Amino acid sequence: MSKQICELAYQGATTAVSVAEKLLNEAIEKHGAETLVKYPDTAYKLPIITALGSEEVLTLGDLIPVLQRIKENNLRPEPELGNALLSGEATLYAGEIIEALRYVAGAKPDEPPYTGFLSDPVLRKFGVPLVDGTIPGVAVITGKAKDSKAGAKLVKDLQAKGIMVMLVNDIIEQCIAEEIKVGVDYITFPLGKFTQIIHAVNFATRAGLAFGGVPSGAREQMIDYQKRRVPAFVIALGELDAVTVAIGAGALFFGFPIVTDQDLPSELQIPGLLEAQPDYDKIVKLALELRGIKLKIVDIPVPITIGPAFEGETIRKKDAYVEFGGGRSTSFELVRMMSADEVEDGKIELIGPDIDEMPEGSVFPIGFMIDIYGRKMQEDFEGVLERRVHYNINYGEGLWHVAQRDMCWVRISKGAKAAGFKIRDFGEILIAKYKSDYPAIVDRVQVTIVTDKDIIEEKIKIAREKYKARDARLKGLTDESVDVFYSCLLCQSFAPNHVCIVTPQRVGLCGAVSWLDAKASNEITPTGPNQPIPKGECLDEAKGMWQSMNEFVYNSSNRTLEEVNLYTLMDRPMTSCGCFEAILAILPLCNGVMITTREHSGDTPCGMTFSTLAGTCGGGVQTPGFMGIGRTYLTSSKFISADGGLGRIVWMPKDLKEYLGQDLVDAAVAAGLGADFVDKIADETVGITEDEILPFLEEKQHPALTMKPLM
Numbered sequence: 217m218s219k220q221i222c223e224l225a226y227q228g229a230t231t232a233v234s235v236a237e238k239l240l241n242e243a244i245e246k247h248g249a250e251t252l253v254k255y256p257d258t259a260y261k262l263p264i265i266t267a268l269g270s271e272e273v274l275t276l277g278d279l280i281p282v283l284q285r286i287k288e289n290n291l292r293p294e295p296e297l298g299n300a301l302l303s304g305e306a307t308l309y310a311g312e313i314i315e316a317l318r319y320v321a322g323a324k325p326d327e328p329p330y331t332g333f334l335s336d337p338v339l340r341k342f343g344v345p346l347v348d349g350t351i352p353g354v355a356v357i358t359g360k361a362k363d364s365k366a367g368a369k370l371v372k373d374l375q376a377k378g379i380m381v382m383l384v385n386d387i388i389e390q391c392i393a394e395e396i397k398v399g400v401d402y403i404t405f406p407l408g409k410f411t412q413i414i415h416a417v418n419f420a421t422r423a424g425l426a427f428g429g430v431p432s433g434a435r436e437q438m439i440d441y442q443k444r445r446v447p448a449f450v451i452a453l454g455e456l457d458a459v460t461v462a463i464g465a466g467a468l469f470f471g472f473p474i475v476t477d478q479d480l481p482s483e484l485q486i487p488g489l490l491e492a493q494p495d496y497d498k499i500v501k502l503a504l505e506l507r508g509i510k511l512k513i514v515d516i517p518v519p520i521t522i523g524p525a526f527e528g529e530t531i532r533k534k535d536a537y538v539e540f541g542g543g544r545s546t547s548f549e550l551v552r553m554m555s556a557d558e559v560e561d562g563k564i565e566l567i568g569p570d571i572d573e574m575p576e577g578s579v580f581p582i583g584f585m586i587d588i589y590g591r592k593m594q595e596d597f598e599g600v601l602e603r604r605v606h607y608n609i610n611y612g613e614g615l616w617h618v619a620q621r622d623m624c625w626v627r628i629s630k631g632a633k634a635a636g637f638k639i640r641d642f643g644e645i646l647i648a649k650y651k652s653d654y655p656a657i658v659d660r661v662q663v664t665i666v667t668d669k670d671i672i673e674e675k676i677k678i679a680r681e682k683y684k685a686r687d688a689r690l691k692g693l694t695d696e697s698v699d700v701f702y703s704c705l706l707c708q709s710f711a712p713n714h715v716c717i718v719t720p721q722r723v724g725l726c727g728a729v730s731w732l733d734a735k736a737s738n739e740i741t742p743t744g745p746n747q748p749i750p751k752g753e754c755l756d757e758a759k760g761m762w763q764s765m766n767e768f769v770y771n772s773s774n775r776t777l778e779e780v781n782l783y784t785l786m787d788r789p790m791t792s793c794g795c796f797e798a799i800l801a802i803l804p805l806c807n808g809v810m811i812t813t814r815e816h817s818g819d820t821p822c823g824m825t826f827s828t829l830a831g832t833c834g835g836g837v838q839t840p841g842f843m844g845i846g847r848t849y850l851t852s853s854k855f856i857s858a859d860g861g862l863g864r865i866v867w868m869p870k871d872l873k874e875y876l877g878q879d880l881v882d883a884a885v886a887a888g889l890g891a892d893f894v895d896k897i898a899d900e901t902v903g904i905t906e907d908e909i910l911p912f913l914e915e916k917q918h919p920a921l922t923m924k925p926l927m
Contacts, residue, residue, distance in 0.1 A: 339419060356451070375526070413463055423446055425831070475492070546672050570639045799811065866897060
């Protein structure tokens with residue numbers, strides 16, 4: 217590292233630490249040294265200090281020795297690489313303190329479009345797409361592009377490649393001026409200005425704490441985790457002043473390479489870590505190469521951008537050019553396994569009017585019939601591939617899809633129509649995605665799209681017969697009826713000691729991997745994350761323990777986990793990575809368990825929010841009495857069956873009741889609990905402490921109160 221860069225890093229770090237010290241003293245004078253300090257909705261307080269430091273920080277006063285340590289240990293003026301990295305670490309600490317002070321006394325400093333601190337639920341929401349490669353990397357763009365169009369094109373390129381983008385400083389306003397879609401729904405976070413870049417770093421740091429099981433204060437272990445497992449890089453636009461260089465040194469401290477648009481002389485560059493690329497058309501390519509991120513690029517011949525950045529896009533009715541289904545017209549989607557001579561590869565047929573024949577604001581029917589031939593295709597995979605229609609369509613900018621089967625609802629935005637999108641382009645997207653995502657089982661694809669009001673009524677009968685036959689088949693799939701369970705090791709890229717076991721009656725804790733999904737995945741990639749586990753000898757039928765499963769888990773968890781039970785949370789339960797949709801926790805006074813979800817940010821009867829709970833049972837740790845699960849596991853007859861099953865649930869958020877709806881009622885009836893059981897489960901409207909909900913449970917005669925004691 218050049219002497220000049222090292223000197224700039226030291227100067228910038230000294231400035232940042234001085235600002236942090238000044239603001240801290242002012243905050244203590246105003247609020248008092250005993251005032252609590254932490255970011256909102258996180259289990260990790262101040263994540264960088266939690267991860268790298270040895271101090272327990274709860275109050276403003278606790279930050280004084282932290283700053284003193286950093287001043288003494290990290291600010292070394294000698295222009296050496298090691299000292300520059302220490303300056304970078306000091307800048308991370310200073311940035312964390314400066315930003316945390318914004319939240320003292322309940323302040324909410326961030327106004328749209330800025331997001332500020334990204335909470336734990338946001339981190340966990342994107343856990344699965346980060347570990348399965350849907351989001352292949354994280355780009356932090358800071359500074360100001362040479363012009364708005366160039367900056368917007370840069371961001372658009374990253375979005376199209378599925379990269380998570382974090383924006384800091386003037387690039388935010390440049391993107392907004394060019395109408396680039398930003399926000400959580402677009403996986404493009406406008407963090408804010410100046411030191412708010414720290415929210416990109418504490419996001420990455422929490423990945424190590426939440427998923428990787430890195431202990432608090434394990435500084436070297438955290439640095440190693442960031443270098444090996446967090447695929448992040450920095451794009452620095454505009455002039456490199458001392459503070460910017462110091463922040464960059466903080467990125468290098470964690471092993472995140474930097475690409476700048478400045479024309480730096482070679483002696484100021486660090487090959488593989490800090491490189492210059494003034495050509496905006498080449499910046500992204502260089503950044504991906506430096507971080508070792510390899511993309512599978514699929515060229516889809518449609519006039520809109522396709523990428524996971526648009527999966528969360530909501531198209532309001534006023535922004536829709538035309539819509540289909542959603543109860544206002546007939547709609548369905550159907551994937552069928554067909555013989556080779558029944559599928560003409562790449563064929564797209566539209567039966568009915570195209571978008572040019574549809575008046576703005578109109579409602580039309582739509583049916584998607586996707587016929588697939590593959591030498592390794594199985595009928596059981598039809599439903600798995602059919603569910604991908606939702607994701608594949610939502611990846612299109614200006615397209616919106618919800619629900620499935622004959623309840624699907626689709627909108628095409630005015631912007632997509634103006635860009636030249638046609639109905640047959642749905643077929644182009646579906647064919648390209650199926651052939652690129654499932655090459656091992658999909659050889660040929662043809663798509664028929666029906667928008668004719670009369671013909672769709674004929675075709676939907678075919679779909680409903682297929683749904684009926686599938687449902688009958690799925691009802692016969694139980695844990696007892698199969699000889700093989702499947703592992704899911706996707707999350708080991710972040711949580712190296714966690715192993716998910718997926719069975720017909722227990723969905724993966726992320727909610728995204730069913731037994732059929734895992735089976736299909738194994739067919740597609742036999743050496744991939746979903747490995748078959750032959751059941752073999754059962755050691756405990758009630759609790760759900762098999763010898764073969766224990767052996768697999770032991771070897772696949774880096775020999776950290778010896779035994780696992782599938783049907784209990786009280787005795788050696790399955791571990792969690794951190795991507796779980798919901799968390800179970802025991803409530804001793806109520807003799808039952810509660811469940812809370814990532815979406816519910818409020819307090820719960822166990823005394824912890826979702827974020828705090830998640831911090832106790834993530835990272836591949838076995839925690840009896842607590843367990844991460846997929847939401848639909850509640851409706852399974854195997855749901856903690858060794859502990860009493862569904863009848864043990866005494867509290868859940870109201871939104872979860874509504875989400876599960878009739879399925880939860882049906883599960884209660886099947887369990888012999890009665891159709892009114894769901895009404896006996898307390899929620900936040902009843903209370904958020906055990907003392908508050910216990911009288912309600914007694915009044916409703918909740919069955920958990922008369923069950924065998926859990927403890």
